[in-house]
Amino acid sequence: MIMYKWVTLILAGGQSRRMGTSKTFLPRKDQLMIEHLVSISQEVSGHTIIISHENDVLKLNKLFIQNQNIAILQDEQRFKGFGPLAGLYTGMKHINAEWYFVLANDMPNINISYLKGLQQCTLSHPQSDIIIPIHNGRMHPLAGAYRNQEKGLYEYLNKGNKKMTDFIDSVSTYKILEQEWGEWTNQNKLFFNMNTPSDLSNWEKNIDK
Numbered sequence: 001m002i003m004y005k006w007v008t009l010i011l012a013g014g015q016s017r018r019m020g021t022s023k024t025f026l027p028r029k030d031q032l033m034i035e036h037l038v039s040i041s042q043e044v045s046g047h048t049i050i051i052s053h054e055n056d057v058l059k060l061n062k063l064f065i066q067n068q069n070i071a072i073l074q075d076e077q078r079f080k081g082f083g084p085l086a087g088l089y090t091g092m093k094h095i096n097a098e099w100y101f102v103l104a105n106d107m108p109n110i111n112i113s114y115l116k117g118l119q120q121c122t123l124s125h126p127q128s129d130i131i132i133p134i135h136n137g138r139m140h141p142l143a144g145a146y147r148n149q150e151k152g153l154y155e156y157l158n159k160g161n162k163k164m165t166d167f168i169d170s171v172s173t174y175k176i177l178e179q180e181w182g183e184w185t186n187q188n189k190l191f192f193n194m195n196t197p198s199d200l201s202n203w204e205k206n207i208d209k
């Protein structure tokens with residue numbers, strides 16, 4: 001089995017209830033959100049896995065048909081409805097890697113400078129299981145790096161647990177403070193995420209096109 005050093009898991013398996021339309025295909029400058037995330041992920045990782053929703057699989061397959069380094073999956077049946085951790089588990093089960101960058105499909109400001117910084121962090125913190133950023137005192141677990149922990153995640157989910165924060169608290173987590181990630185990128189709204197149509201239009205009004 002190929003063992004990658006880094007793989008990216010793009011979480012796109014949510015219901016997008018508040019947005020009312022799939023966040024995966026929202027416009028982002030001259031691309032779609034998913035195209036942006038895939039293109040930055042491919043600069044730091046050997047493979048990208050999109051953990052998608054059943055309604056989007058066909059469209060994603062068409063969009064990335066030419067790209068051998070992308071897999072499009074759905075959450076493992078057993079853990080459907082378990083939220084983001086089900087996506088992590090599915091990706092870890094599918095491809096063996098040392099580290100997984102995890103990206104939500106609704107953070108339009110995540111950029112390559114940030115991902116490169118996160119990648120360096122995996123090299124400088126080899127003893128950590130999870131590396132996640134903090135902004136204004138809040139953790140952003142869907143913009144972090146996770147060491148392969150397929151077995152631990154299986155056990156956690158199989159007991160009926162779904163909560164991401166409890167899982168994070170149960171392992172060795174390195175928190176990247178603002179001073180640190182602020183040196184990698186000057187994007188201060190890095191972890192902004194779009195949940196509603198008004199988030200999208202506010203973001204579009206404020207981006208530097």
Ligand SMILES: Nc1nc2c(ncn2[C@@H]2O[C@H](COP(=O)(O)OP(=O)(O)OP(=O)(O)O)[C@@H](O)[C@H]2O)c(=O)[nH]1
Nearest residue numbers: 011012013014015016017018051083084087104105
């Ligand atoms: N693979 C997978 N990803 C999920 C799941 N639930 C949420 N996500 C992803 O986690 C991120 C944050 O999701 P939320 O904004 O909390 O939820 P959402 O389902 O996208 O949107 P709402 O239905 O409005 O809550 C997004 O990237 C989602 O696609 C899930 O069950 N499986």
